[in-house]
Amino acid sequence: MKHKCSKCSRDAVYHARYEGKYYCRKHFNEMVERKVKNHVKKYKLIEKGDRIAVGVSGGKDSVVLLHLLAKLRERFPFELVAVTIDEGIASYRPLSVEIAKRNAKKLGIEHRLYSFKEYIGFTLDETVEIMGSFERGERVGACSYCGVWRRWLLNYAAQDVGADKLAVGHNLDDEVQMFIMNILRGDIARLGRTGPYYEVIHEDLVPRIKPLREVPEKEIVLYAVLNNIEVDFSECPYAVEAFRAEIRDWLNEMEEKHPGTKYQILRSYDKLFPLIAKTYVKHELNRCKICGQPTTGEICKACQFRLQVEKKAKERGLSFRLE
Ligand SMILES: [Zn+2]
Numbered sequence: 001m002k003h004k005c006s007k008c009s010r011d012a013v014y015h016a017r018y019e020g021k022y023y024c025r026k027h028f029n030e031m032v033e034r035k036v037k038n039h040v041k042k043y044k045l046i047e048k049g050d051r052i053a054v055g056v057s058g059g060k061d062s063v064v065l066l067h068l069l070a071k072l073r074e075r076f077p078f079e080l081v082a083v084t085i086d087e088g089i090a091s092y093r094p095l096s097v098e099i100a101k102r103n104a105k106k107l108g109i110e111h112r113l114y115s116f117k118e119y120i121g122f123t124l125d126e127t128v129e130i131m132g133s134f135e136r137g138e139r140v141g142a143c144s145y146c147g148v149w150r151r152w153l154l155n156y157a158a159q160d161v162g163a164d165k166l167a168v169g170h171n172l173d174d175e176v177q178m179f180i181m182n183i184l185r186g187d188i189a190r191l192g193r194t195g196p197y198y199e200v201i202h203e204d205l206v207p208r209i210k211p212l213r214e215v216p217e218k219e220i221v222l223y224a225v226l227n228n229i230e231v232d233f234s235e236c237p238y239a240v241e242a243f244r245a246e247i248r249d250w251l252n253e254m255e256e257k258h259p260g261t262k263y264q265i266l267r268s269y270d271k272l273f274p275l276i277a278k279t280y281v282k283h284e285l286n287r288c289k290i291c292g293q294p295t296t297g298e299i300c301k302a303c304q305f306r307l308q309v310e311k312k313a314k315e316r317g318l319s320f321r322l323e
Pocket residue numbers: 005006007008009010023024025026027
């Protein structure tokens with residue numbers, strides 16, 4: 001038996017179990033767009049005249065984010081510029097970079113590409129080759145290098161394009177997984193860094209906003225499919241986040257048994273955030289002695305990693321030159 005939309009007589013394409021409602025295509029789109037608009041408004045994530053850099057990897061979340069912000073921009077004026085980080089992963093990146101570019105072009109949004117090779121000196125593939133398999137006593141793997149460098153380069157890119165804020169594609173599932181992971185690790189301080197709203201903590205640290213924070217991953221996938229949005233569904237070949245995968249499966253199981261669990265966890269996080277942020281966040285940041293970007297120490301993590309890779313490359317007699 002086909003269910004009908006809870007708002008009109010059309011056939012439903014989606015069942016939001018957490019609120020017991022069915023949606024047709026039109027009302028589903030409206031519901032997702034409203035969630036983003038309300039979240040942006042509630043926390044004043046974007047204000048009139050802002051220049052927003054959107055980190056677009058080509059994956060579903062960031063591409064859908066770009067489309068939703070383009071839609072939101074029809075209502076009140078702000079500027080958008082899409083930035084893509086090319087980590088230099090030969091088997092994975094070229095396609096997603098193209099997809100990011102094509103989406104920006106389709107929406108009439110300026111697109112800028114920043115590569116690890118140009119700004120760090122090594123592609124991620126080269127880093128993995130230089131550092132070996134990351135086994136023998138190396139405590140951090142490819143994902144650690146990539147994550148730190150991507151964060152650094154995104155901030156650089158956002159500054160470079162003159163953005164007031166940097167929008168990233170974190171969805172409800174990402175946010176809730178991150179919250180639970182940090183709780184299980186006892187890392188409460190980390191939860192004070194990024195919450196529902198942003199604080200300006202350093203003039204050179206472009207505030208990050210997460211407009212998709214209230215949108216479940218499922219709804220992002222469906223939004224992309226229903227609106228014929230081209231996204232890259234492939235996964236990074238280096239990604240081995242075993243712990244996160246366990247948390248994801250557990251959360252999905254809880255959501256299945258108790259619809260609304262993910263939203264309840266998000267609400268708990270949002271209530272705790274102001275307290276955590278006040279208690280733990282360090283507000284004094286120095287400038288990195290090498291690159292000048294804000295850091296808590298003397299040399300930022302991105303520069304520390306770059307120096308490590310350079311040293312190792314020298315030791316092993318490997319040379320990688322800029323093309
Ligand atoms: Zn409807």
